[in-house]
Amino acid sequence: EVQLLESGGGLIQPGGSLRLSCAVSGFTFKNYAMGWVRQAPGRGLEWVAAISGSGGRTYYADSVKGRFTISRDNSRNTLYLQMNSLRAEDTALYYCAKDRALIIVASFDYWGQGIQVTVSS
Amino acid sequence: DIQMTQSPSSLSASVGDRVTITCRASQSISSFLTWYQQKPGKVPKLLIYGASSLQSGVPSRFSGSGSGTDFTLTISSLQPEDFASYYCQQSYSTPYTFGQGTKLQIK
Numbered sequence: 001e002v003q004l005l006e007s008g009g010g011l012i013q014p015g016g017s018l019r020l021s022c023a024v025s026g027f028t029f030k031n032y033a034m035g036w037v038r039q040a041p042g043r044g045l046e047w048v049a050a051i052s053g054s055g056g057r058t059y060y061a062d063s064v065k066g067r068f069t070i071s072r073d074n075s076r077n078t079l080y081l082q083m084n085s086l087r088a089e090d091t092a093l094y095y096c097a098k099d100r101a102l103i104i105v106a107s108f109d110y111w112g113q114g115i116q117v118t119v120s121s
Numbered sequence: 122d123i124q125m126t127q128s129p130s131s132l133s134a135s136v137g138d139r140v141t142i143t144c145r146a147s148q149s150i151s152s153f154l155t156w157y158q159q160k161p162g163k164v165p166k167l168l169i170y171g172a173s174s175l176q177s178g179v180p181s182r183f184s185g186s187g188s189g190t191d192f193t194l195t196i197s198s199l200q201p202e203d204f205a206s207y208y209c210q211q212s213y214s215t216p217y218t219f220g221q222g223t224k225l226q227i228k
Binding site: 037045046047050061095100105106107113 | 220
């Protein structure tokens with residue numbers, strides 16, 4: 001059974017940093033690209049970042065470029081999202097998601113339950 | 122950036138109805154289009170990828186079509202469990218933008 005479990009969220013002040021983790025099981029992690037998608041309260045889905053299976057390619061939404069870093073540790077079956085210089089508009093439920101292929105096709109067939117990030121003073 | 126526009130934003134329909142949701146891209150995205158379903162408080166579910174390929178386990182009443190800039194998601198006969206929000210997403214070029222969503226409600 002495929003499982004994705006996010007952790008590391010919480011309440012953080014503007015300008016602060018958080019690192020989200022996503023521990024996965026049930027599939028060969030290194031063989032699939034991964035991504036992060038977020039959803040602000042009452043809003044739609046927003047793609048945030050993606051990383052290839054090897055970790056060699058990464059892509060970001062314009063709204064987070066230069067502030068967020070996606071990475072992965074294939075030996076630990078874990079995906080990360082380092083979030084710096086957080087803003088109120090980053091407040092959202094962050095989903096970790098498995099892509100359908102090794103390369104980034106940004107078509108996500110499995111999703112975690114999501115982790116809440118709230119940026120507020 | 123490629124803008125994805127869904128229509129309608131909301132829709133009321135009855136069980137058994139045939140429903141079509143449209144997604145339009147601001148430029149051609151070939152067939153790099155995915156459809157998701159999301160129920161309130163739940164995780165998004167992949168329905169259709171590559172514009173028209175049905176994800177394993179998804180009922181055959183769901184179908185997708187289109188290429189270039191215009192795409193449709195069709196539910197051939199609405200079931201009670203289909204009332205949800207639906208999102209399209211392009212994966213032709215980064216950023217991989219979503220449409221704003223279509224909320225399908227019971228009439």
